[in-house]
Amino acid sequence: MKSYEKIEIYDNDLITSMSKSFKTIIENLGEDVNREGLQKTPERTAKAMQYLTHGYDLNPLEILKSALFTEDHQQMIIVKDIEIYSMCEHHMLPFFGKAHVAYIPNGKIVGLSKIPRIVDAFARRMQVQERLTDEIKNCIQEALSPLGVAVVIEAQHMCMQMRGIQKQNSFTTTSSFTGAFERDKTRKEFISLISNKLS
Numbered sequence: 001m002k003s004y005e006k007i008e009i010y011d012n013d014l015i016t017s018m019s020k021s022f023k024t025i026i027e028n029l030g031e032d033v034n035r036e037g038l039q040k041t042p043e044r045t046a047k048a049m050q051y052l053t054h055g056y057d058l059n060p061l062e063i064l065k066s067a068l069f070t071e072d073h074q075q076m077i078i079v080k081d082i083e084i085y086s087m088c089e090h091h092m093l094p095f096f097g098k099a100h101v102a103y104i105p106n107g108k109i110v111g112l113s114k115i116p117r118i119v120d121a122f123a124r125r126m127q128v129q130e131r132l133t134d135e136i137k138n139c140i141q142e143a144l145s146p147l148g149v150a151v152v153i154e155a156q157h158m159c160m161q162m163r164g165i166q167k168q169n170s171f172t173t174t175s176s177f178t179g180a181f182e183r184d185k186t187r188k189e190f191i192s193l194i195s196n197k198l199s
Contacts, residue, residue: 010050015046020042063118064140065143071108076189080098082101084120086127093162095129095158096155097154099152104147105147129157129174132153141178150178152191
């Protein structure tokens with residue numbers, strides 16, 4: 001039986017450069033980077049930051065185009081409760097929550113797993129929630145040319161909860177719609193479906 005081996009791939013030059021910067025930051029905070037608990041922290045932090053922003057190395061449009069299929073279905077397709085983890089570009093603190101994505105096909109559908117993949121590709125960057133919402137919508141619109149796209153994101157922001165106003169139970173909701181979802185009836189159906197738990 002093989003022992004567990006975690007395989008991670010990093011840009012070593014980038015990790016070295018970032019580690020030096022994080023070491024300086026820790027020292028500027030008044031800590032001793034040579035004490036046991038902090039000796040490897042600059043490198044660990046550099047690796048964490050590279051992972052948390054790996055979306056820059058992904059092409060969301062190509063992810064969608066890699067799994068397009070011709071299909072005559074013209075009813076709403078929803079992937080909801082997609083977990084998102086992103087990094088606020090204003091304070092470099094996390095925000096996290098759920099994305100709900102829908103589209104109405106116009107001759108093409110996409111493999112369902114690709115939608116969470118593009119959500120992650122855009123989220124794993126320095127972001128604001130408003131732009132993240134639009135980027136997901138625009139990518140699906142460009143790749144599939146559907147009859148409409150809807151994206152709603154609900155998230156908690158550590159920059160509001162850990163610092164600043166410090167409101168622990170606040171959520172931010174953003175939405176973006178194209179085509180058929182700009183009609184009140186279709187939009188209400190989408191909102192109803194993502195709000196209700198189907199048995």
